[in-house]
Amino acid sequence: MTDGTTRVFTWEEGARIEVRNLGSEIVIEANAAGLKTLAGHLFTLAQDDVPDGAHLHLEENNGLEDGSVGLVLERCDDE
Numbered sequence: 143m144t145d146g147t148t149r150v151f152t153w154e155e156g157a158r159i160e161v162r163n164l165g166s167e168i169v170i171e172a173n174a175a176g177l178k179t180l181a182g183h184l185f186t187l188a189q190d191d192v193p194d195g196a197h198l199h200l201e202e203n204n205g206l207e208d209g210s211v212g213l214v215l216e217r218c219d220d221e
Contacts, residue, residue, distance in 0.1 A: 149186055151198055154179045160207040187217045194219040
């Protein structure tokens with residue numbers, strides 16, 4: 143919920159997303175359903191009525207595969 147408005151982030155059935163930190167690179171590995179899920183999350187954050195600073199936390203056992211590092215998707219309209 144942001145500014146009193148609830149955002150709906152939907153998950154494709156069978157989505158699998160893993161995020162790994164390799165030191166100098168971050169790897170996001172996902173199956174097709176996981177990629178569609180991430181695309182949908184990003185599209186939701188990109189909507190015109192979504193305020194600057196709106197974000198979504200993805201973590202191990204909260205959307206990401208076991209062993210994943212946390213991932214935050216955040217809208218930032220500052221240039």
